[in-house]
């Protein structure tokens with residue numbers, strides 16, 4: 439019985455891991471290379487939520503962002519019931535700000551272009567539609583997990599914008615697409631997660 443319970447729990451866990459697509463984590467230089475539009479000043483930062491690097495968007499003026507509305511080879515299908523390897527429903531991301539009032543993540547899609555946005559704090563540029571994740575900016579790393587299909591309906595995700603909003607830099611890390619709302623645990627700094635420990639505790 440105990441063995442069955444562990445096997446069943448592990449099976450669920452492995453399924454969740456298999457159904458994820460990493461957009462941003464330890465590939466910051468690649469992301470900076472494709473997010474080549476915009477007037478932000480991107481850097482590979484050692485201030486990471488996960489692993490050893492995050493994407494920092496310096497924002498000294500202009501549109502205060504870096505983006506690409508049509509990343510090469512991107513055609514992630516956002517659907518109600520994902521099954522194929524390129525189909526997803528959920529997104530998770532970690533972000534924070536050094537101060538200021540605004541942070542935003544924009545998703546470019548077909549149809550509707552950039553009209554899929556999330557922000558915390560003030561939507562200082564007035565870019566809409568945008569859904570508020572939190573009323574205040576994340577002063578430390580915060581993780582947001584969103585149901586893209588529920589929020590925006592079906593679309594094909596083809597691009598992304600990292601938008602610091604005001605004159606203060608913003609950090610992004612651990613952006614993943616998932617087929618379920620349960621993402622694989624992250625061993626973030628100071629937040630060692632416990633998939634196996636939880637399994638063992640449940641089985642006792």
Ligand SMILES: [Ca+2]
Nearest residue numbers: 463488489491
């Ligand atoms: Ca990282």
